Amino acid sequence: EGGIAMFIFPQGTRRLSERLPFKDGAFRIAMTDQAPIIPISIDVPPNTWNTLYPFLPHQGSTVIVTVHPPISTTKTADNNNTLEQLKQTCSDIIYSVLPPVPMANISSSTSTSTS
Numbered sequence: 001e002g003g004i005a006m007f008i009f010p011q012g013t014r015r016l017s018e019r020l021p022f023k024d025g026a027f028r029i030a031m032t033d034q035a036p037i038i039p040i041s042i043d044v045p046p047n048t049w050n051t052l053y054p055f056l057p058h059q060g061s062t063v064i065v066t067v068h069p070p071i072s073t074t075k076t077a078d079n080n081n082t083l084e085q086l087k088q089t090c091s092d093i094i095y096s097v098l099p100p101v102p103m104a105n106i107s108s109s110t111s112t113s114t115s
Contacts, residue, residue, distance in 0.1 A: 003035065010090065016046065019101060022087045027073075031083065036070035039093045066097050 006029070010022035030037050043064040071089060073081070081089065 003033070007040075010087070017101065019095065022091055024083060024087070027083055027086050027090075030073045031086065034074045036072055037086070037090060038070045039068040039090050041066040041068070041094045041097045043098050068093050 006026075008026040008029075010026045011020040012023045013020065027037070029035070041064075043066075045061045045063070048061045048063065071086070071093075073086065
């Protein structure tokens with residue numbers, strides 16, 4: 001209703017080797033304004049990430065963006081989610097379509113030699 005759409009990465013940063021917990025800020029804003037949250041999953045192949053932000057697509061790599069149904073933050077008899085419940089719900093939805101963290105690929109490409 002006349003507001004401004006915002007796109008927020010709830011982890012606050014990116015890390016390929018682990019799934020970071022969501023920070024409170026985006027969820028507090030949504031709950032205070034009773035604005036719906038639209039979770040978005042972004043599947044970026046490991047070979048696409050590099051030192052540029054956020055990534056440099058390589059030929060043949062595909063980034064998959066999944067837009068999930070909105071989650072209401074308006075308090076009702078059916079919806080009395082706490083901040084932590086809302087964060088967990090969004091995390092579960094976002095990660096539900098993403099592949100597991102590629103630990104084997106990360107550790108082999110970031111390990112350092114000690115010889």
